[in-house]
Amino acid sequence: MKTLSCRVLVLGGGPGGYVAAIRAGQLGLDTVIVEGKKLGGTCLNVGCIPSKALIHAADEFAAAQRFATGNPLGISVSNPAIDLAKTVAWKDGIVKRLNTGVAGLLDKAKVKAVEGWGIMRDGKTCVVETADGPLTIEAENVVLAAGSEPVELPFLPFGGIVISSTEALSLDSVPERLVVVGGGYIGLELGFAYRKMGSTVSVVEALGRILPQYDTDLTRPVRKSLDSHGIAVMLGTKALGLTDNGDGLRIETAGGEAPAIAADKILVTVGRRPKTDGWGLKGLDLAMNGQSIRIDDQCRTSMTGIWAIGDVTGEPMLAHRATAQGEMVAEIIAGEKRSFDNVCIPAVAFTDPEIVVAGLSPEEAAAAGHEIVTGQFPFLANGRAMTMERENGFVRIVARADNHLVLGIQAVGGGVSELSASFSLALEMGARLEDLAGTIHAHPTLSEAVLEASLKALGHAIHI
């Protein structure tokens, strides 16, 4: 069996793993990355990027349809149509460009990329099944970046018409009737997209509200939009399984079993769980935190020389968290003093409208014992939002009442995802309300709502 020795072995080539490997390579560490499927991981191949491509195509198609049926902008088009197979091929082209890009960046950083499934034999040794036979890699440091996988409901296993997000991103035609189980991130992002592409969409959500990770002020505009798009949202409803003839979903509400919902596809999006099987975890003596690998603020596990980053370490399962952890771990291995002490990990739901959260909501700030002031500014009063027909939503700022330190910024509205970095930057820089209010925001932009929200919190907003 061939053997390879290195300073750093990264198991998993997602946004956590490949960034850790690139940074380690840049720092001159002899680094090997092992990926069993495709470089870029869930995010690039079957997650963030393909879903946002599909959402964009669906938005464009919805706009074309609106123009075809009359609109105040004076634009007319006739008979718009969407060929999903072509849309998926376009999306695959973007994914391929990014795959190639990651491979090139690893190469540039002098990282050895090994294709094959790796299994940890002990804390220093990994055996990879490559096309040329088994390869043993011995490493001083191991970075576990195995990612996550979709949760499967035992009574509604994937297969046939029951699909996960992975299949939903590569369908060759738009299903007539799509039932989504789980009204969280993926269910609503893809639910909106398929509705806009022409599916009849029903969302079955077990809890009494959609997007339970966000407060109801933020989700209200999304709920309204689901209704106005004609997406049926069934709250407090549990999936029971397929109907006997396999063409629908049996459901249960508080009142007992309700009539089944006919479906051509059933998309199950009830969360993701850390990938902890199939790569030798059981043979390692790692402390766990429930289903995820326990880490400290430097992403060290309970075993010396073994680090863990990204989704395999649990919530929040977001690509930018994995990336930040990966970069940090490489620097710590190289001898730099780092710890994961970020003020916030922003989160964005790419629904219609979008939601951004950074830092503490008013409830979270109050629960943490802060006396707070808040300021909220509606896009209804923002000129740029009017010109873009994006008047639904608002920006909200939460600050300490005593010294005006900004504790959180949230927004809901069309295109607010692009404001997220300014929210995080304000929090990381320890901005006060006066800093935001004293910053000239270019006109006309959606970002002026941030300025106005901070003025509102100070008691003197100009435009409301």
Ligand code: FAD
């Ligand atoms: P992953 O990206 O899961 O990568 C892990 C990699 O490790 C995989 O490629 C896997 O093949 C490989 N691997 C595992 N075990 C082995 C082994 N033994 N040998 C070899 N290779 C192995 N996050 C956002 O921040 N924004 C979004 O908009 C967003 N949208 C999403 C949309 C969807 C539909 C989904 C499913 C997820 C989305 N996410 C989003 C979440 C995001 O994809 C994950 O948080 C992110 O990919 C986690 O990165 P990671 O490096 O920890 O793991």
Ligand code: NAD
């Ligand atoms: P999620 O946790 O966002 O939502 C799951 C939803 O399913 C919840 O509302 C939950 O109450 C509901 N649910 C759970 N069990 C159910 C059942 N038996 N019947 C009906 N409803 C049920 O999970 P997801 O949408 O699968 O996404 C997984 C993860 O992927 C997210 O938590 C996030 O970390 C990541 N992600 C992020 C983005 C983004 O950043 N924009 C996009 C997609 C995915």
